Amino acid sequence: MKTVIRLFFRIVRRIIGPIMLLIDWLTTPKGIQREPQEQEKIDQNTQKLALFQYKTCPFCMKVRRHTKRLSLNIETLDAQHDHANRAHLLTGGGMVKVPCLKITKDTGEDHWMYESKEIIDYLNTQFGQEHTSEQHATHH
Numbered sequence: 001m002k003t004v005i006r007l008f009f010r011i012v013r014r015i016i017g018p019i020m021l022l023i024d025w026l027t028t029p030k031g032i033q034r035e036p037q038e039q040e041k042i043d044q045n046t047q048k049l050a051l052f053q054y055k056t057c058p059f060c061m062k063v064r065r066h067t068k069r070l071s072l073n074i075e076t077l078d079a080q081h082d083h084a085n086r087a088h089l090l091t092g093g094g095m096v097k098v099p100c101l102k103i104t105k106d107t108g109e110d111h112w113m114y115e116s117k118e119i120i121d122y123l124n125t126q127f128g129q130e131h132t133s134e135q136h137a138t139h140h
């Protein structure tokens, strides 16, 4: 029975996943524009960050969209299929749950931040601007 339920959810994910990705792509928020020097400074800071995620996890999508909105170049690491990333997340953060933002402090110590809301609040505090209204990119 468990196998049947698991199979059912896998099929649902296979169907819904690509649709979610397509909608995500079509409605990608337009990132805020910064002066090149300011963006460079931010890029240096975001090098200390890494986002462990699943491609079609809605909470991860929410965080990824926010990083786009804030024009943040944050490395994303697939913790669903990549076993090394999954193991790294488990050992470092303590659980395989995504999204998780790894923040490497100046001391070299890592802080593992779980919960999409907490991650978004953190990004806003660190890199947010007053006017981050949601504009949508026109792909076509």
Ligand SMILES: N[C@@H](CCC(=O)N[C@@H](CS)C(=O)NCC(=O)O)C(=O)O
Pocket: 054, 057, 058, 059, 096, 097, 098, 099, 114, 115, 116, 117
């Ligand atoms: N409240 C959490 C929910 C995160 C969550 O449920 N993530 C799911 C994926 S969508 C997860 O990591 N599940 C554990 C697993 O797949 O092993 C948030 O907002 O970040």
